[in-house]
Amino acid sequence: MIPLPLSIALAHLRSRKRQTLVSVLGVMLGVGVFISISGMMQGFQSYFLSQIVETNPHVVVTDEIRRAAPQPMQLLHPAAAVQISRILPRDPVRGIVGAGAMLDALAAMPGLSAAPTLRGQMILRRAGRDYAVTALGVDPVRELRVTSLERDMRQGSLAALGTRPDGVVIGSGLADKMGATLGDTLAVATTAGGESTLRVVGIFHTGLEQQDTGQVYVALARQQSMQGRPRVVNEIHVRLDDIGRSIPVAAMIEGRWGFKAAPWEETYARILSVFVLQNAIIFSTTGSILVVAGFGIFNIISTVVMEKARDIAIMRSVGMPRGGVVAIFVIEGLVVGVLGMVAGWLLGWGIAAVLRQVPSPGASDPSEKLRVVLSGFTFVLGSAIALASAVGAAWIPARKAARTDPLAIIRGAT
Amino acid sequence: MTIATLEGRGLTRVLPGPVPTTLVAEVDTAFPPASFTAITGPSGSGKSSLLYLLGLLDLPTAGEVLVDGQPTSGLDDAARTATRLERFGFVFQFHFLLPEFSVLDNVMLPMRQLGRLRPEAMRARAMGLLDQLDMPEVAHKRPDALSGGQRQRTAVARALANDPQILLADEPTGSLDTRNAAAVFAILRALAREGRTVVAVTHDEALAATADRRIRLVDGRVVGGTAAG
Incomplete structure (x- = not known):
């Protein structure tokens, strides 16, 4: 009842x-x-x-230092009330020092892939109009291990950068704005003063406006040459098998090498x-x-x-x-x-x-x-x-x- | 000497307000077991108010109600409610049956609230009470399918569900015709003969005359009474 x-x-x-x-x-x-x-x-x-997360690296190591190194006087008297003013910064660090050794060390770690990058600005010119973009100089073989950009390719491929040193892979938004198609030639100017031409070898579409209209990929050596920074790498892209490990891995890298390592949670915090x-x-x-x-x-x-x-x-x-x-x-x-x-x-x-x-x-x-x-x-x-x-x-x-x-x-x- | 099942000592009830109204004034009365008492008086004389005080439905302004010789003024609301459930049965002028429930379910209501019997035993006791009141055939009908007399007898059966020692009835025949009113009073008399303490408020002097004892109230005070053989 x-x-x-x-x-x-x-x-x-x-x-x-x-x-x-x-x-x-x-x-x-x-x-x-x-x-x-x-x-x-x-x-x-x-x-x-x-x-x-799929398109971009899980951890990005840049040639920045989060915190300025302590001054020798502070190291000498750690308990003293030392005030040092008007410190002039040293010349900006030109890239990641010892990037090759860092890449080798990261490659040896399980569940982790790393690729070198040189990020810089460039201007693409077509039909009399200029388009300012961020250019990533990448090693296409290694870059494919840290992003899934190949999946987002509409035409051509990222791997083509390996066989075409003058190649450039552009986003669909940029291609539409420029009216560029696969095989077109674009004039390029960089802040270092270099001018040359690049041929479109790939067009990608990630669905992310910022990337599709403002980011291009070129071969690393070509980028180093155009930016006037031979053998310099200013970013290392890291991809993890387990995305949940991004924060501890970033902390480990930053602790070991001192360069700023931002996990994707930090990069996309906003x-x-x-x-x-x-x-x-x-x-x-x-x-x-x-x-x-x-x-x-x-x-x-x-x-x-x-x-x-x-x-x-x-x-x-x-x-x-x-x-x-x-x-x-x-x-x-x-x-x-x-x-x-x-x-x-x-x-x-x-x-x-x-x-x-x-x-x-x-x-x-x-x-x-x-x-x-x-x-x-x-x-x-x-x-x-x-x-x-x-x-x-x-x-x-x-x-x-x-x-x-x-x-x-x-x-x-x- | 037999202890009264129900007793009121100096019972007074005053309604507060700008002009306080005295409903019951210094009533001393006792109700022994196996007795049928009729409380009579003119309209507004305090008959029902006295019954509500005796049934622990209302709190006296002064005085004390004793159940089985035990004072009740110290009981909180929960204890008074539990006492009503176990010791009292109430019949009102209007039957107050739950319209969504069958007659059988209405009779079982207090038993379900008390929760001492198993469902089969509750059903059997409810059927027994309906049988005793000559209405087993309406057990599964809804109250709106019953006559006025049948509804009031159902209310009597519900009042007896937990086998209370004390049965209080407030104008139980007020909405009935003469024949049904006499039948209900006959039932109340029979219940008193079984050993219960039955107290009924009525304005019908003829019916009151059939009770064992009468208490007459005027302006809240006992002005007279008789004890029938």
Whole structure:
């Protein structure tokens, strides 16, 4: 036999079928929208992150020093109050000193690949117009081990840089702006004053605007020559088999060689913080639907409390404690919440299935569909908000019902 | 000497307000086991108020209610509620049956709240009470399918569900015709003969005359009474 408060609660809900159904639909809609919209947002974020992380190195070692080296006077008197002012920096470090040895050491470590790079600015000229871009001088064989750029090639290949020393691989956005196609020749000028020509041997499309319009790849030796920095490398790109190790590996490199080593989490910290803000907005917006659904529950239970005042009075007079009365109405809210929650799971899953059939706007592949990631966390969070909202909405009228003076109602009836 | 099952000592109830209203004033009365007492009086004389004080539904402004010789003024709300559940049965002028439940479920309500019996035993006892009140055939009907007399007898059955020693009835025949009113009073008399303490408020002097004993109230005070054989 089911507990008395539960059977009374179910009887109340059955007696108001239409209102109960509307309340359940409200919760269902809230949970369904919460799950599907959150899933779509998570799908977008995970796609965006995977694009960034897949396309780019997991750790980038640059020829920068995070913290200036302590002065000899400070080393000599570590406990003294030494103040040194007007220190002039030495000439900027021209590249990573001992890059070859560092690459050899990194290559010997398991689960890790490394490639040398010389990053510099250059201007591409075509049809009388200049396009300022960031050029990465790479060893194509090694670079292919640290990025998945080859996967994003629309035409040509990165490996072609190995056979065409005057080759350049450009992004699709830049190619469109310049009207350049595979095999075209571009005039090049660098800040070092060098001028030459490059031939387009590849066009890539990562989907990341900044890279597709502002970044090009050339052979490392060619870049060193054009930048007037022979045998110099100013970046080492590292890729890991286990992406989760990026922070400790970066710390290890920085501790061992002293150069700044930025894990991808640091490089894209701003994007990650935008995601956090985005999630907060999405969760609060869709969560507010569930709070509104709570008003529906509040409405039905307040109505039932008013209608059932005599029933409450008789139950109190025959010996039902206040807690029992509260339990009846909280259970009513909970039942509506649970039914709406389960129906909301199905609705959310259904909306997600439909969204997965919608073409992804701006995708390089026209057959690519919207990505929707339905995570357990989203289900749990949506359900928790729904149930908390339902119980909270029921609690207020339930407490009012429990405080009802049965005698006042019985006297009023006679 | 037999200890009274229910006793009121100096019971007074004053409704607070700009002009305090005295509902019951210094009532001393005792109700022994196996007795049927009718409380009578004109409208507004404090009959129901006295019954609510005796049934622990209301708190006296002064005085004490004793159940089985034990004072109840020190009990908190939860203890008073538990005492009502175990020791009292209530019948009101209006049946107050839960409309969504069948007659059988309504009768079982106090038993389910008390939770001492197994479901089969609850069902059997509820059926036994309905049988005793000559209405086993309506056990599975909803209250709205019953006549006024049947509803009130269902309320009596519900009041007896936990086998209480004390049965309090507030104008139990107020909404019934003469024939049904007489039938309900006959049931109350029979319950008193079984050993229960039955107290009924009524404005019907003819029915009150059939009780073992009468208490007459005017303006909240006992002004007279009779003890029938």
